[in-house]
Amino acid sequence: MSQARELAGRLAWVGVDWGSSNLRAWAMAGDGQVLARAGSERGMLSLAPEDYEATLLATIGDWLPTEGRLPVRVCGMAGARQGWREAAYLSVPTRLDELARGAVRPTVEDPRLDVVLLPGLCQQPDDAGRRFDVMRGEETQLAGLIAREAEAAGPVCLPGTHAKWARLEAGAITHFATFLTGELYGLLARQSVLRHSIGDDDPTEPGCREAFVAAVQEVAAAPEAFSPRLFGLRAQDLLDGGLPTGRARGARLAARLSGLVIGLELAGARATLAEDEVVTLVGAEALCTRYALALEALGIDSRRVDGEAAVLAGLGLAHAALAHHSPTP
Amino acid sequence: MSQARELAGRLAWVGVDWGSSNLRAWAMAGDGQVLARAGSERGMLSLAPEDYEATLLATIGDWLPTEGRLPVRVCGMAGARQGWREAAYLSVPTRLDELARGAVRPTVEDPRLDVVLLPGLCQQPDDAGRRFDVMRGEETQLAGLIAREAEAAGPVCLPGTHAKWARLEAGAITHFATFLTGELYGLLARQSVLRHSIGDDDPTEPGCREAFVAAVQEVAAAPEAFSPRLFGLRAQDLLDGGLPTGRARGARLAARLSGLVIGLELAGARATLAEDEVVTLVGAEALCTRYALALEALGIDSRRVDGEAAVLAGLGLAHAALAHHSPTP
Incomplete structure (x- = not known):
């Protein structure tokens, strides 16, 4: 025992x-x-x-x-x-x-x-x-x-419910900022009017990767459009004959919502990056892979360090x- | 009977x-x-x-x-x-x-x-x-x-749970967009980590008007900072010795949250306005007064039409x- x-x-x-x-x-x-x-x-x-x-x-x-x-x-x-x-x-x-x-x-x-x-x-x-x-x-x-x-320096992102972006310099943390990304996703997907449209997030469904990347790029280019893009998900579900049906439909809209909230975070975090800086992602593999894809869509390189380690x-x-x-x- | x-x-x-x-x-x-x-x-x-x-x-x-x-x-x-x-x-x-x-x-x-x-x-x-x-x-x-x-034309804003911005022209509606403003406020104030800090919204509390206006201007100037400003409300409540106590504290943070979500809406809607256009606000008096103040903080004139009428x-x-x-x- x-x-x-x-x-x-x-x-x-x-x-x-x-x-x-x-x-x-x-x-x-x-x-x-x-x-x-x-x-x-x-x-x-x-x-x-x-x-x-x-x-x-x-x-x-x-x-x-x-x-x-x-x-x-x-x-x-x-x-x-x-x-x-x-x-x-x-x-x-x-x-x-x-x-x-x-x-x-x-x-x-x-x-x-x-x-x-x-x-x-x-x-x-x-x-x-x-x-x-x-x-x-x-x-x-x-x-x-x-x-x-010992030489770790520059921008570090720890994705999560309350994602953190920190800047390291010579063994010290000099600045940090918290983004409500994971919590916003959960509230919008499960408690808002969008809950009628957002399905299970499954990046392996066809078209989800493209929908995610497009949403990241849209919001990063025009963060002021974040709020209308949210309701636009609901409207798209009601009107868009081009969406797949069933499970794939909910997954597609979930991928887009994920791209919108992560895109908003990256729009804010990007403003603090110097040219060609590599972002260190610390966390679990699936979430860091998603962030790496979003960063890549904005032309930003990243590397991952395991969160448990x-x-x-x-x-x-x-x-x-x-x-x-x-x-x- | x-x-x-x-x-x-x-x-x-x-x-x-x-x-x-x-x-x-x-x-x-x-x-x-x-x-x-x-x-x-x-x-x-x-x-x-x-x-x-x-x-x-x-x-x-x-x-x-x-x-x-x-x-x-x-x-x-x-x-x-x-x-x-x-x-x-x-x-x-x-x-x-x-x-x-x-x-x-x-x-x-x-x-x-x-x-x-x-x-x-x-x-x-x-x-x-x-x-x-x-x-x-x-x-x-x-x-x-x-x-x-009959001559009503230009941008019209109908504030609410799902705020609408429409453009009128010669008796027709030509474009519109929906902003999730009221719903976002409700979710953040009552269901997110911010619920521990956000009190009853009361614009008559001292400092609330100023906190609201400052938040509108901050987000309109940098919509990409919307998400970190949200968590910043919680951090401010934990750390800021300059905040009032009790009811006034919760009202102050509620005013700031209201300014952040309305500011994000106006950042998006402003991009569709021509120079010197006057926005027609349609709705109840208290909410329209709040929107008029936010618009004024961005140098935009407005007028109100009663929603019931x-x-x-x-x-x-x-x-x-x-x-x-x-x-x-």
Whole structure:
């Protein structure tokens, strides 16, 4: 029943990415190897502070050793004010190998747990073009990117519900901006008048790739047309005899909607790119492939770094630093 | 109990604007005077075709005369394919005094009812910049605008859940476009991550007018920044020590969100305006006042026409035309 025995002697620490709607945990060897994975749908939005320890034990209890304390390093919304315990934001610009500096220890009852929550980043407006913004979780991926590639620099995009664009320079993050792309897609596809037209997104359906690319280019060329193009999807569904029928029809319109919202993001992000800069995409393969296609449609090169590898490198960096630092008790 | 007696001898016809989520009805004298008003929350989205007659009778049954048939002239979503009976779209460009041409009579059982549903308009893409679009209800307001002011021409904006911008020329509508403005506001304010920050919209709170105007100008100048400005509202709420507290804080952020979504609409609509054109706003006073302020912030003049007066003039025009035409039985 317990995994503790098979992990015994190899498990060095546990990494956790605890977001708004779920958590993912990794059992880590000292050399950075992933020994086991676990997860739960109990994210910050469904938890009170006193629920976190029990949720953590329910998720990784099987990994706990019979003696000694297991280091658990947590990034994400668990460190928000409304989370387990607040790990106050570090201000941008900041070096990314210093996240452990802002870490805090929540109170835990189980003597086997040594839990540390990493801070997020905040940005205040200034004359250098910065604006109010916050992140929690993505900073650890960025720290991991730099841990893996010391020379990583330039624009980095982390696609998602709240997509982040960050600029890295000499081991530091200098600017970032959040785009509501994934959330906008979900609201429009499932809650707006467009829900009657938008089907399951399936880029393998014929014509979907072309519809996606065309929409990206349309909005990037004329972002002011974003809103009428949205209702235009509904009108096209009502009027366009050239659309396929059935499942292919809904997929075609979903591809177009995806292109409109990602195109709006790229129209905004593109304004911050220097000529010929290569964008580093950090995330899961399918979503990064979609972003790479959209960027390519605008003549922008990109490369991908795996999101899980990045967050584990970032958590590992913090774990190593905490062996020297002692976080706020 | 019945209003029929007091309306007797004066009631000539009934006008109905039957939308997706409600219906409004007016008892009309032959000279265009409104004798009584009624309404219901039973819009197209909550009705099957066989429910319409009973809903109409529950709403205006008190007005029905003891003998003879009462003309009931209906615009809006009741004439949609998923409504009472489909009144097929007329294609743009079209003259607006010809709506009766596309009217249909749904089957009714009550011998006192003579019901006619007016058509909506559709637009097909072409080389003149038209794109797929549809409207149902607003065309009757536009017809009424022209019935009241034969010389009405140029850009007309009808703010709302799905705001319409139309161009009138010599009694005809030549182009139109739909902006998802009201629906976007509702989704963002009540269903997105911004719901934690957006309060009740109250333009009388100090600073709200200025926040609204600044947001309109920001997005009109840089529509590509729409998406990061949205998340910026949440970040500002978390970080900005300069915001007021309590109710005023939520109202301030609501004013800014309203400015962002209306600013995005105006950025798109502005591209279709000739220099020094005056925009005719058709709708309710509060919303039109807000749009007038936004337009003014972009240096665009506007004037307002009351939305109820416009729809009644449009329905009256159709009623008069139907005395000569006979709609599709």
